[in-house]
Amino acid sequence: MPKITVFSQDGNEHSLSVQVGDPLMEPLRDEGLVEGTCGGAASCGTCHIYLRDDWSQKCGERTEDEGYMLEGLEEHVEVKPVSRLACQIILTDEMDGISMDIAPQI
Ligand code: FES
Numbered sequence: 001m002p003k004i005t006v007f008s009q010d011g012n013e014h015s016l017s018v019q020v021g022d023p024l025m026e027p028l029r030d031e032g033l034v035e036g037t038c039g040g041a042a043s044c045g046t047c048h049i050y051l052r053d054d055w056s057q058k059c060g061e062r063t064e065d066e067g068y069m070l071e072g073l074e075e076h077v078e079v080k081p082v083s084r085l086a087c088q089i090i091l092t093d094e095m096d097g098i099s100m101d102i103a104p105q106i
Contacts, residue, residue, distance in 0.1 A: 025087035
């Protein structure tokens with residue numbers, strides 16, 4: 001089981017064991033770190049994260065819908081090159097050790 005590290009908005013560090021094949025949003029939501037309101041349809045923006053280090057490469061490219069949603073978020077919060085919607089990242093073994101910050105919520 002891969003392990004990930006998540007820094008929440010209050011500055012606390014969370015170490016989570018995650019299931020390969022699940023969207024990253026699900027363990028974050030189960031831990032109470034994001035809301036995941038739309039259930040993973042890339043249409044609410046509540047699972048916005050900032051990947052740390054060079055993990056962007058391991059997590060693939062943004063999907064088209066994800067790109068549109070992040071553009072929409074730019075009016076409200078900072079969207080960075082490392083911004084992703086966690087619901088659009090499917091966990092793999094290669095993602096063991098990834099770290100991220102939860103982005104400010106809108
Ligand atoms: Fe709604 Fe990711 S859960 S955009």
